Amino acid sequence: MRKSILITGCSSGIGRDAALGLQRRGWRVFASCRKEVDCQTLRDEGFESPRIDYADPESIKTGLAEVLQATGGTLDALFNNGAFATPGAVEDLPREALVELFQTNVFGVHDLTRQVIPVMRAQGHGRIVNCSSVLGFVAAPWRGAYNASKHALEGLTDTLRIEMRDTPLKIITIEPGPVTSQFRKNSAAHFERWVDWEASPRAEQYRTRLLKRLYDENGPARFELPPSAVTEKLWRALEDPAPRARYYVTTPTYAMGALKRLLPTAWLDWILAKG
Numbered sequence: 001m002r003k004s005i006l007i008t009g010c011s012s013g014i015g016r017d018a019a020l021g022l023q024r025r026g027w028r029v030f031a032s033c034r035k036e037v038d039c040q041t042l043r044d045e046g047f048e049s050p051r052i053d054y055a056d057p058e059s060i061k062t063g064l065a066e067v068l069q070a071t072g073g074t075l076d077a078l079f080n081n082g083a084f085a086t087p088g089a090v091e092d093l094p095r096e097a098l099v100e101l102f103q104t105n106v107f108g109v110h111d112l113t114r115q116v117i118p119v120m121r122a123q124g125h126g127r128i129v130n131c132s133s134v135l136g137f138v139a140a141p142w143r144g145a146y147n148a149s150k151h152a153l154e155g156l157t158d159t160l161r162i163e164m165r166d167t168p169l170k171i172i173t174i175e176p177g178p179v180t181s182q183f184r185k186n187s188a189a190h191f192e193r194w195v196d197w198e199a200s201p202r203a204e205q206y207r208t209r210l211l212k213r214l215y216d217e218n219g220p221a222r223f224e225l226p227p228s229a230v231t232e233k234l235w236r237a238l239e240d241p242a243p244r245a246r247y248y249v250t251t252p253t254y255a256m257g258a259l260k261r262l263l264p265t266a267w268l269d270w271i272l273a274k275g
Helices: 013-024 036-044 057-071 095-123 144-166 183-194 203-215 228-239 251-262 265-273
Strands: 004-007 028-031 077-080 126-131 169-176 246-249
Touching: 004 013, 004 057, 013 028, 013 228, 028 057, 057 095, 077 095, 095 126, 095 144, 095 169, 095 183, 126 144, 126 228, 144 169, 169 228, 183 203, 228 246, 246 251, 251 265
Parallel strands: 004 028, 004 077, 077 126, 126 169, 169 246
Antiparallel strands: none
């Protein structure tokens, strides 16, 4: 029997590439999306695609039920990939913006993970892979909400990994850096909804820094890799007999991991403030 995996956030980018890549490697892929129209597109391409929106608890329940009905009640792996960003200086982010983002990036991931664990416990095996970020262990300016959500996700994932040491379940973190996707473009709508940048004391910094990054088409970022770089680390996390706790992706992730261990906080802050 083919191994089965549920992947969230498959409409584009990392999730879509992971679905295609694992399907080619013989996995039975359940490629979920937040929007029904994107699910239908994937179904038309031959995928099984339940609708799962992390911000909609009922969709998490029904989407997983659809997967388990199709597999006879088993699931070999879960890849928690769906997330979004709300750019803006921390002092300009209203509480509601953080609540909305955490509902998807943290609480929804937690809900789905908790519902999958009993299935994996019952079958005696399973792997849960959470997609974090280099911003899960360092912080970059203008990304406070996203930084916070990925730091929170890493805290939950690390704790779960330790707690699951007495079970057959493997809990793994993937930490990408810059990866080609629609992620930045999609974040602009959240920025426009929540941040009144023209009224901010940082208005000039928004104008000269963040707005250019959000709206100007400048091509790939430095050290940017295609989503397939994440897929390569994902299949290793899924198929290695003894998977690592963490898999870094992209040069900036490796560099920041080393610098965080080696540099004083003030020096690392100086580097991060530049970018």
